[in-house]
Amino acid sequence: MKNRRNFLQQLGLLSAGVAFAPAILTSCDSSTQKNTEAGENAGGTATTTATTGTIKDIGLQLYTLRELLPHNIKDVVRKVAEAGYNDVETYGYSVKDGYWGLDPKQFKELLSANNIVSSSGHYDFAQFMTDGNPDIVKRYTEAGKTIGQTYITVPWLAEELRNSLDDYKHIAQRLNNAGQLCQEAGLKLAYHNHDFEFTPYGNTSGFEVLLQETDPALVNFEADLYWIVRAGHQPVDIFQKNQGRFVMWHVKDMDNNSPDLNTEIGAGSIDYQSIFDKAEVSGVDRIFVEQENFAANMDPFQSIKQSHSFVKDSLLA
Template structure:
């Protein structure tokens, strides 16, 4: 089955629903930008959360994100043909961020073919990704997904190959002062015959000085696992987190014998997101493991937003983080 992260995410939610722009919205979203220290006080936003709004008006979207209080954004969706993000050239994007005091330390860059042992020729241009990240001042180039051709049949060899490819990319990136990273979903936590999981294989077969991991807290929880167990097992390997919450009515795990062989589409109706602090995940407890994880940057992300005003959604998440997770 051919799918993409974009198609998967689109199918799990309602999409754009009545979000609007204008000076009144900018004013309504304005909050104090006085910051403390640490990754939660200086929380970022994976801007994929507002992808529909970026298409409409990328400049105003970024301005509003900055006015809400976010310190930095994690990019996605580079158009290598035109060397643009959401219709903005790299210089245009840099100027908007400079004008709004937004930074970017990390970006998601599609590596699904690069990580696939079945694509021997048509690999993504990792050197171009590194060049773009360097131009933007990013420290991390993140692979957002595994190869997506057949998620139900990923093998130990597939994960080992992906790890080897990440190491190679890490060697290239190191020359530019950049680190390669990998972002998980739920299928990396499925068990192989010996109880090993895909993410464990990738961590074991990658070099810590070359490859980092961006732990998506939602997806590890949705897999029925405790994030702290991974911080303890692999200290220092998770310098980035995705912070998003799980609807309390959709809290059952989707990993295990009842799910692992199901068609991918049939799992999607078990997934629903919500604003940070309003769902099932106990972030107040999880953040106690930040130091052990090696956390450097944290990003709010909500794969699908169901509120009519999407800015209000990411503002609610921001405010919860500032009130309850900062130290």
């Protein structure tokens, strides 16, 4: 996890024209850290909320399989489908190398051949947060539209971008700008949290600033449930205060003995049933399983299959 943060910090210094390495780009880690409508109108304003009854597809954040993807993307996607998933969330898109060596059209064809969609993708926004140049966002929306994504998601922010409330206010304005660009392209913007956003500044936090100063018509949120719990908060409390804004979830469990490690969904310490029972309040319509580490004797594909089965049979039943 620590290594990934360092990679992201380094990559944030690169220009948008530089080809980023897909295997090390953005997803969901932190050192402290189908195209479907989410009951929203074309402008992105929430009009209704989803329930677990409307969540038919269980997605996988492909960062889970980052050690395997660069070696044989076709085999990995096939095995993801065999594990039961029919949606994937991408990370690490590169203008030069596309998605693990496939351009957006080729990647879309691979997904379709395995009856998989990609409704969201994580894209690096470090440069946009710094200079506001719209070109990089436009490149993301072009790629995302080609593979059929609904959400362009901001996955992580380097530490130097988020050291004060003023920094978060700046980030919020940039998110509004990016959200407008996504809306003009027929897509939606989302922001994915870690734990650092919950660092207190007096009686508020960076996360509160992001929620309060972003336009709900332009900026959605992807709740990483693990990181919310890790930060000492209850996801349901946050959903109730900000109803309808958390259109996507990352579902990953916390190891019972080592909270900094993940484990298979249902095998850890997070009470997911109580969270899924309040899905309607969240507004969620897409969920993505993610696991950032595996036990030494665990086959990653067996792991994701086990998590899929628990979500399907226990949480969405």
